Amino acid sequence: MNNNNEKKYIRSHEPVFWGLxxxxxxxxAFMTPVMILITGILVPIGLFGEGKFNYQQIHQFATSWYGxxxxxxxxxxxxxxxxxxxxxxxxxxxxxxxxxxxQVICYGSAFAVTIFVLTLLLQMIAA
Amino acid sequence: MxxxxxxxxxxxxxxxxxxxxxxxxxxxxxxxxxTILEALQYIKDHLDSTISFRWSCRMAICGxxxxxxxxxxxxxxxxxxxxxxxxxxxxxxxxxxxxxxxLVVVMxxxxxxxxxxxxxxxxxxxxxxxxxGPHQQTPEKLAKYKQYSMCINCxxxxxxxxxxxxxxxxxxxxxxxxxxxxxxxxxxxGSKQRMKIVNQEEGVWGCTFVxxxxxxxxxxxxxxxxxxxLKVESSKDYLIGMFKPD
Amino acid sequence: xxxxKPYQREVSSKWWLAQAFYSKYMLRExxxxxxxxxxxxxxxxxxRLSQGEAAFNAWMESLQHPSAIIFHFIALLFAxxxxxxxxxxxxxxxxxxxxxxxxxxKLIVSGHYIAFIIVxxxxxxxxx
Ligand code: SF4
Ligand code: FES
Numbered sequence: 013m014n015n016n017n018e019k020k021y022i023r024s025h026e027p028v029f030w031g032l033x034x035x036x037x038x039x040x041a042f043m044t045p046v047m048i049l050i051t052g053i054l055v056p057i058g059l060f061g062e063g064k065f066n067y068q069q070i071h072q073f074a075t076s077w078y079g080x081x082x083x084x085x086x087x088x089x090x091x092x093x094x095x096x097x098x099x100x101x102x103x104x105x106x107x108x109x110x111x112x113x114x115q116v117i118c119y120g121s122a123f124a125v126t127i128f129v130l131t132l133l134l135q136m137i138a139a
Numbered sequence: 140m141x142x143x144x145x146x147x148x149x150x151x152x153x154x155x156x157x158x159x160x161x162x163x164x165x166x167x168x169x170x171x172x173x174t175i176l177e178a179l180q181y182i183k184d185h186l187d188s189t190i191s192f193r194w195s196c197r198m199a200i201c202g203x204x205x206x207x208x209x210x211x212x213x214x215x216x217x218x219x220x221x222x223x224x225x226x227x228x229x230x231x232x233x234x235x236x237x238x239x240x241x242l243v244v245v246m247x248x249x250x251x252x253x254x255x256x257x258x259x260x261x262x263x264x265x266x267x268x269x270x271x272g273p274h275q276q277t278p279e280k281l282a283k284y285k286q287y288s289m290c291i292n293c294x295x296x297x298x299x300x301x302x303x304x305x306x307x308x309x310x311x312x313x314x315x316x317x318x319x320x321x322x323x324x325x326x327x328x329g330s331k332q333r334m335k336i337v338n339q340e341e342g343v344w345g346c347t348f349v350x351x352x353x354x355x356x357x358x359x360x361x362x363x364x365x366x367x368x369l370k371v372e373s374s375k376d377y378l379i380g381m382f383k384p385d
Numbered sequence: 386x387x388x389x390k391p392y393q394r395e396v397s398s399k400w401w402l403a404q405a406f407y408s409k410y411m412l413r414e415x416x417x418x419x420x421x422x423x424x425x426x427x428x429x430x431x432x433r434l435s436q437g438e439a440a441f442n443a444w445m446e447s448l449q450h451p452s453a454i455i456f457h458f459i460a461l462l463f464a465x466x467x468x469x470x471x472x473x474x475x476x477x478x479x480x481x482x483x484x485x486x487x488x489x490x491k492l493i494v495s496g497h498y499i500a501f502i503i504v505x506x507x508x509x510x511x512x513x
Contacts, residue, residue, distance in 0.1 A: 021335040027377035041471035052457025094417035106398035154390035237391035279485035364477035
């Protein structure tokens with residue numbers, strides 16, 4: 013407690029993570045249901061014709077620069093949203109131990125997957 | 140309509156004689172136009188004069204009669220027995236605050252937070268003299284903050300907020316809504332000082348947008364919206380701060 | 386001497402079960418677990434894609450397993466719940482004023498739903 017000087021205010025870096033959370037959350041809200049419907053349900057039960065969603069088609073898409081960008085965003089951005097929620101969810105559940113580590117692991121996972129997918133896409137484009 | 144009654148269970152706490160709260164059951168005459176506050180007054184007048192609770196205006200404007208009704212934060216004077224009858228009603232002191240005695244809570248932390256956000260107009264400069272007349276404001280400019288100025292400091296939103304429950308360092312809904320009220324006022328120039336409070340971890344960033352504060356608020360203040368908009372402001376402030384650190 | 390002895394109530398770590406509103410909040414936050422897993426499945430798919438046709442087809446085949454379909458079905462429900470909550474809360478994070486009046490919440494929410502339907506139909510048509 014300091015009596016005479018003003019209280020020290022410490023700026024949080026949360027805006028960075030909140031920005032990514034918001035972008036990912038919006039993308040997820042608009043895109044994830046239809047994506048799951050397509051890749052998780054309609055394609056596996058064979059509702060699309062044989063020529064659709066096959067290796068050639070997807071590979072061609074993934075090796076175009078815009079296709080690669082779309083795939084990166086669709087796969088990685090939601091993770092910045094979800095891991096943010098998981099990090100805060102742990103606090104909600106009263107997991108108090110090692111908040112620093114929880115933070116590193118949560119955002120680190122989102123970061124790692126982003127880099128992983130980015131590297132794969134760049135490799136495919138280069139090949 | 141002969142002599143209907145309703146059961147009211149109150150979580151009592153008498154610090155001079157017990158270590159923790161315990162419930163006590165009362166039965167009071169029922170009528171559809173009675174409020175919880177009137178039922179409490181009936182209990183105090185006729186059944187047990189030792190019961191403690193706060194009230195003043197009886198018309199949802201002083202903000203002193205907040206309590207938990209069946210686990211939901213409510214104003215006693217704005218909540219009617221008819222909405223619970225014939226079921227038993229459970230009353231408890233406002234959640235997330237320490238209990239002083241019976242239904243009375245310690246609100247010091249809440250009041251300190253309201254004071255901390257500088258809840259007064261900070262004019263741009265002191266050059267304007269009283270004789271220059273009032274600071275003019277258009278109805279549009281008033282509309283920008285009016286809703287946030289309706290707060291009666293009842294604390295229901297703090298009782299509704301799990302983030303405040305988990306960590307009382309969080310500035311909390313009403314104080315942040317009040318902060319927004321002054322930051323959004325065209326006559327005020329204190330935003331820069333107040334953004335320092337907003338930008339902290341304990342400022343808006345303690346909020347995970349549960350949104351229950353806005354549901355329980357008896358005056359339609361919508362603190363959750365105030366906080367979301369302040370998060371946007373804080374993010375802008377963060378970006379500006381990266382290029383122009385002060 | 387003061388007899389004051391304020392009583393501090395404990396917060397149970399199961400507070401979110403006590404009130405339906407809180408439980409719904411936790412469900413909303415919990416949607417993130419399923420969406421995380423879904424993203425990881427897709428990320429894995431990109432990895433298999435980079436390994437060539439045989440690997441990619443094996444990944445596609447693994448998605449046909451009944452447990453995979455059940456998972457995706459549950460994930461779909463959570464994702465839709467996320468969209469629903471996201472759209473309903475959207476007006477609170479927007480400060481749009483037209484002619485001195487705030488834009489009505491209903492308009493913002495329905496605008497989101499219309500965009501959602503357009504995006505979904507567009508995706509289905511493009512893939513089909
Ligand atoms: S914002 Fe609403 S609930 Fe919170 S203290 Fe003010 S009037 Fe009460
Ligand atoms: S007695 Fe004043 S708000 Fe209820």
